[in-house]
Amino acid sequence: MPGRPTTAPHPPAGRRTAQDTATDVVRWAAFSCVLVPVVLVGYGTSLAGAAGTALGLAAVTGACRVLLRRSERGAAQLRAAERTPHHVQHGRAYVGDRHGGRHAGGNTPVD
Template sequence: MSGPRPDPEPRPAPDTVSDVIRWAAFSCALVPVVLLWYGTSPAGAAGAALGLAAVTTACRLLLRRSERCARRHGGDGEVSAEDSGAQRGGRHTRRPTPVD
């Protein structure tokens, strides 16, 4: 009886940004159809479609930018407490202090 076998090649991470963008594009097409079905004016449905398309485009750009930054800064996407600024403010000492 042998233990679990290691994978010969690591599996690539799923492209979640593309999945999100595909769902957003689907919503951009579906929402105006539903609005028209329920009696909204064509101008209102077109306005909703344009608004959703603008938000989707902005989100896509921001997601791709964050992916590039994550790859540039180590690839794992994790930021330490020091890098994030979580330790700003408060008392700073060089040595550990006892906890009550």
Template structure:
């Protein structure tokens, strides 16, 4: 007898960034509740909630912006070449790899 697990179909908008933001929003609520539970003042817990909410909002904006930039860069990237040279093959006559090389017999200085 075999049991098969079928992963749920991804919904539009579901991605790692969305999950991360959801967890951050959850902690924005959880942390002040825990602070109140352990005897912190209401003003301190509210200030913590506002600070966490502000940090979460800024992180969300930055994450979405980086996603848009990454998509744009991938769209602008040319297709890879059909023939790829190995890393040990030279690309042209007299090509040199790495290190410092002076040009011909000129003094190094």
């Protein structure tokens, strides 16, 4: 139809991925790295003080971005491990009883 957007709308807030959320957090942090020094200069802080604040905020933002990405990778690996069957994780290619046959368990008396 004419006048309708060709791209899909953003997913609802409840359906957003962790990567989208982390990207939004980093964008807001980068925005604050610009906004905070401007406000500081507006309230009479020296340019050197505002620049130092901007550098400090940029360093914290960078560190947080690295930690968020590392966390996302760890969560993705954990989800992948949960989807992988247990016997495949430990290198066993068979399903069912491990060795067939009966053996005494830890609480079973042996005669």
